[in-house]
Structures are given as structure tokens and as C-alpha cells.
Amino acid sequence: MISLQHLNFSYRKGRPVLSDLQLDLQPGRIYGLLGKNGAGKSSLLYNICGLLFPQSGHCNVLGFNPARRQPAFLQQVYLLPETFDLPDVGIDDYVRLYAPFYPAFDEAAFKKHLGVFDVPHGPTLHALSHGQQKKVLISFALATGAKVLLMDEPTNGLDIPSKRQFRKVIAGCLRDDQCMIISTHQVKDLDSLIDDVLILEDSRIILQEPVSRITEKLSFRQVMSLEETEPPIYSEGALKGYAVVAVNRREEHSGLDMEMFFNAVMVEKEKILPLFNR
Template sequence: MIEIENMSFWYKEKSKVFDSLTMQLEPGKIYGLLGENGVGKTTFLRLIAGLLFPADGNCKVMDYTPGKRQPGFLSKIFYLPEEFMVTHQKADEYARNVGPFYPNFEYNHYATLMQEFGVDGEKKLHEMSFGQKKKAMISLALACNTELLLLDEPTNGLDIPSKSIFRRVVARAADDNKCIIISTHQVRDLEFLIDPIVILERNNVLLNESVESITRKLKFAVLSYVPEDALYSEPMMGGYGVVVPNTDGEESKVNIELLFNAAIANRARFAEWFN
């Protein structure tokens, strides 16, 4: 689906965002893209979408070079940025105008999603609140039924019920032929949705692993004490949230916040374990 080899990118007069980045992303997955502020998550999505161009190296998406912006490529990808410009059209009218550019677009599916989110499609997009606009655009993105879906901070601006609906409709949209990449700071919103987990660090990728692979090597727990071999710990209700090496093969549920903090605090060890 996506093959990146020795890709480098930088903005003018700034240090490199990516330096010889190499990774593969496969269909049939919902990737969670994590990283500290300014590390390049949005830049990464824009490179895949062909809105930015690598300075060096190669980026192939479904055998296309994204930067060429070929019609065949554009019909197979939908990129929803965190912030977007909207027209003065009604939401339903906008969907009818945009949908035909995507061969698998289903207006009835769009209408069903709008109903699930509780959005009035007869209302003009520029008159909607940020959250309502976000739900309308998520509905359109999913209804276009593209092979690659890129979502940048999609739960930002959504209320609690809408976040639950978002998780449900994205899980329902996933299949073996699609790749969905979700960039987020709101990891608790997506904890049971994203798998694999990708953590970007400055210039490169720190982690790109399935939840199963992570839990084979690490254990997550809340304990009354901090074990000597803890990779990371933080106080929480009931004691300490800890990440420790999984030495006994016992399964645990991944706590993505703890995983992220442990990875940032132990970059070298994570690189050794998972690469």
C-alpha cells in the first residue's frame, strides 16, 4: 500500500523534519500516528497525500508517486486535515458535488452517517459549528470509500457522544483492502480502534508495531509500587501506571499514553527491541 524508502524532507530555513525515513504501511489496518508537537505528523500525511514533495528518497502509494497527483491516485485517497476551508454550499450539496470524483462514493451511505452524527445536511457548511463541520466532513470522507483514508486529528472538536460514533463508523468502514491512518493527540479517544501504532520522533520513526507485537514485549499495569525494571511510571488513581518488560509472557492491555511516554523516555531501548 505505502512504501517509503530513505525519504527526507525539510522546510526552508528549518532543520530536517525527516531524515532517511524508511517504513511500510499495509492495507487492512487502522494506523494510529502519534508524536510530540512539531514532530511532523501532519507533514507525514501531506507527503503521502502528494501535497508536499520529498527532498530525497522515495514515497510510493498504491504504486503511484503522490506528488504527481495523477487522477487515478486522487480517486483512491481522501485526506481530511485538522482544519479545512468550507464553502457556502449546503453540506448535502457539497457532498453531491465532490462525491462523483470518487468511483466508490455512495450518497446513501453519506446520508446515513450524517444521520448517525445528528448533522442537518440542509444547513450551509460555513454556518455550522466546528464540531458539526467536522462530523459532516468525516461523513463525506467515509462515504467516498477510498482505499487510503488520512485523518488528521479527527476527534478534535467532537463531543463525547460523537467520539463514540466516530469509533463505531470508522471500525465499520475498515476492511482488508483499505488503509486508514489517524493522526492524533487524543489517544484515549482511539485506544480500542488503532492497531498498529506508529510513533514518530524528530527525523524518523520510533515505533511501527501491532498491538500484539507490543504486548509480547511489554506489560502494562497499575501497581502499588514501581518495579526496579520499569521503563516508565507515573502516579495515577490506585497507585502507579507502569510499563515493564514482559518477561513471563503474560498478556496485558496496551495503555497507549503509557506506551508513548515510555517510548519517548527510552528511545534507544525501543529502537533495539522493535527494529
């Protein structure tokens, strides 16, 4: 569905943002794209949707070269940017203006998502708060029926109840022929959503693994004392003892703590990455 081969990208003559990047993404999956600020997450999304162009290498999305911006490609790809500027129109007018670009747009689904998000339908978009505007855009993105959905920091600006609503909406709407990439540094918002984790570091994807394999190789748990467990790969002080990441030698089943995992990879790359060499 999405294939990037030896892709290189930089801004003018600056340092490389993406270097010899290799990535293959499949339909029916939600990918969590993680990385530090400035790692190139947004640049990767913009290359995939054709708003930025690689200096070299190949980018194939749904059989198209995104840089050509062909209408048949644009109808199947939707990018929700981190920052946006909406027109001062009502929600119905916004749909009337932009839905025709997406042949598979589902107005009933759009209204359903707005209902879950508790977005008032009457005011113009400029009368809504930033968080409410973002919920309109998330609802619109999901209603497009686009096969590739790219979301850049979608939970920024959402309060805690809205983040719960976001997880509820996303969890029930991905089709088998769709692929979603969610770029975020607020990783706790995605723990229950993600099928695969991508970590971008030093202009490269240093890890691409399904959640099931991460929890097969590693265990995530709370302990009162580090002495009561085998030496962990990584630990953090918690309200009650310590949160630890350890090699899963006992084949335990534990849920993925994505924030802990990301922090562990950043600190202990030489210990964690070899566990996933295929």
C-alpha cells in the first residue's frame, strides 16, 4: 500500500531529514509514528501525501507517485495537519465545499463522529474552540473514506475527555483496505489503538514492529523494588515503586506501555534493538 525505498529528503541544503529511508506499510493497520521533536515525522507524512518531494529514492502510495499529485491519488489520501486555518463557514457549508473531492465521503459517518465528539452543529467554525475545530477535522478525515489517512499530532489541543472520545472514534472505523499513520509525541493517547510502532531517529526508521511482537519480546510491569525482579533493561520511578521494561524471559503477557517503550528505546538502543533483528 505504501512503499518507500531509499528515500532521501532535506530542506534545501540543510542536514538530511530522511536518509535512505525504507518503509513498507500494509492495509488494515494503524501505525504509530514516534520520534523526538524535529525527528522528521511531519516531513515523512508530507512526502507520503505529495506535499514535499524527495531528493532521491522512490515513494509509491497506492500505486501512485505522490509528487505528481494526480486527482485519482488525492481522492484516496487525507492529511490531518498539526496546524490548520479553517474558513469562517458553518459545518454544513464546509462539507458542501470539500466533501466532493472525496468520492467515498460518508456524511452519515461524519455526523455520527461529530455526535461522539459532542461538537455543536450550529456555530461557524471560527466560533468553535481550537479543540472543537480539530474534532471537526478528525471527523471529516474519517468520513472521507480515503484509503490512506495521515494524522499529525491529532490529540494536540484535545482535553482529557476528548482524547477518550478520539480513541473511541478511531477504534471502530478503520476498514481492511485502509492504512492509518498517526504521528505523535503524546504516546499515552495511542496505547490501545496502535497495531504497529514506527520509531524515527537520526533521519531513519530504527524500529518497525507490531505491538504483538514487542510484548512477546518485552514485559512491562510495576514493582515496588528493583531488587524483587531480574535486572530490567530500563526503569523509571513511579508513584508506587518503579515501572520497568525487561526481557520477557517467562513469556508473560503484558500490555504495551508505549511511552515507557519509546523512552527505553531512546536510552537503551544497544540493548533493545538487537532483540528485534529478524
